[in-house]
Each structure stands twice: as structure tokens, then as C-alpha cells.
Amino acid sequence: MMAHIIIVSITTVIFGIASLLLISRARSRLTDGSIRKYLDNFAICLAFIVIFSVWQTARSIMGINIDVEGLATYPEYIFIVFAYISFVIASYNVLKISQEFGFKGEGQKIEQIIKEKSKAKKKVK
Numbered sequence: 001m002m003a004h005i006i007i008v009s010i011t012t013v014i015f016g017i018a019s020l021l022l023i024s025r026a027r028s029r030l031t032d033g034s035i036r037k038y039l040d041n042f043a044i045c046l047a048f049i050v051i052f053s054v055w056q057t058a059r060s061i062m063g064i065n066i067d068v069e070g071l072a073t074y075p076e077y078i079f080i081v082f083a084y085i086s087f088v089i090a091s092y093n094v095l096k097i098s099q100e101f102g103f104k105g106e107g108q109k110i111e112q113i114i115k116e117k118s119k120a121k122k123k124v125k
Helices: 002-028 034-061 074-101 104-124
Strands: none
Touching: 002 034, 034 074
């Protein structure tokens, strides 16, 4: 049973590192701007999760319990808390990107014009 957990843990770490490498490649192809900034924030979130996974994997493989003043699981939770804080920042940046690139208002106007033209065509027929 423990071997399965170790295999899953190692696989998770490999996928996390592969994701970080892909983000790095994508980031290097972008010019400075809001999308690149979002990728930076996303990479930070992912890095904390990968660190969490590496920590858990190391503990599983070594079979040790690392205590910080008797608080065995808190180091892992610190990584997850930082990941969530990073996700909040990344989500805020997505909000800013949506304001920068969002065309919802214009899209609604275009949709209304198309509906009006469609009604006008039906009346002509």
C-alpha cells in the first residue's frame, strides 16, 4: 500500500515540475504585459503546490515525521496557505485582465444589432 502512495507522490511531483517548465517556456515567448504577469502569478501558485508535493513525497519515501515544535503537519499547510494567497493574487490579476480585454458590453451591443437585423429580415420576407 505504501508503494502506491510513493508512486502517486513521485508522479505528482513530476507533473508539477513539468508544468513549471511549460509555464517557463510560455512565459519566455510573451512580451511584458498582463498575460505574462498572470503567468508569473500562476507559476508562483504552482511552485508552492509543487513544494508541498515534494515535502510530502520526501516524508513518504523516508518514512519520517518532521516536527516543528511538535507540530508535525504545519510545514505542509504553510505551503498550501501561500499557494492560496498566490491564487487570490492571480485571480485579482485575471479580474484586471478581464477589465483590460473584456468586451462584454460591446458584445451585448453587437448581439442586439444582430437580433434587430434578423427581425428586420424576417419582416422583409
